[in-house]
Amino acid sequence: MAVELVIFVGVQGSGKTSFYREHFALSHVHVSKDNFPHNRNKARRQRELIEQALQGGQSVVVDNTNSTPDERAEIIALGQAYGARVVGYVFVTPFADSLRRNRDREGKARVPDVALYVTRKRLRPPTADEGFDVMHAVLLTPQDTFEVTPYPYDEA
Structure with missing residues (x-):
C-alpha cells in the first residue's frame, strides 16, 4: 500500500478522532495539535x-480542524514532497450534533462552545484545486456510526 497523508477537515466534536480510532489507528500515525497543548x-x-x-x-x-486552505496548503505540500497520496476527509456532521458531542466531553477534551462557532465561521470547504488526490465526506449518524461518501467538489 502506498504511503498516505490523510487530512481531516471539520469542527470540534464532528467525530474526527473517533473516526481515526475506528478506521486508521492500526495503520496510520496520529498527528493532532491536541496532543501537544504546551x-x-x-x-x-x-x-x-x-x-x-x-x-x-x-x-x-x-487530526485537526484544518479550517482554511492556508492551513491545509502546507500539509498538502509536505505530502506531495514525500510522494504520499493526499486524502481528505470532510466531516459534515450537523453543527448541533457537534455542539452536543462537545458538551458531553470531560476535562480538557471539552472546548468552550464559542470555539466551535469560531471554527464554523472560519471553515472553508476544500476545493479540487488544493491538491488532494481524493476527497471523502464523513457523516456521523445519530447512532454514532460513520457514513463515508465521495466528497462533492461541485455542489450545484
Whole structure:
C-alpha cells in the first residue's frame, strides 16, 4: 500500500478522532495539535511529526480542524514532497450534533462552545484545486456510526 497523508477537515466534536480510532489507528500515525497543548509552536511540531512519519514510510492522519486552505496548503505540500497520496476527509456532521458531542466531553477534551462557532465561521470547504488526490465526506449518524461518501467538489 502506498504511503498516505490523510487530512481531516471539520469542527470540534464532528467525530474526527473517533473516526481515526475506528478506521486508521492500526495503520496510520496520529498527528493532532491536541496532543501537544504546551508546545509554543504547534504548527512546527506538527510539521516535524508529519515529516518523521513520511520519511519513515509511515502513513499519517492529521487530526485537526484544518479550517482554511492556508492551513491545509502546507500539509498538502509536505505530502506531495514525500510522494504520499493526499486524502481528505470532510466531516459534515450537523453543527448541533457537534455542539452536543462537545458538551458531553470531560476535562480538557471539552472546548468552550464559542470555539466551535469560531471554527464554523472560519471553515472553508476544500476545493479540487488544493491538491488532494481524493476527497471523502464523513457523516456521523445519530447512532454514532460513520457514513463515508465521495466528497462533492461541485455542489450545484
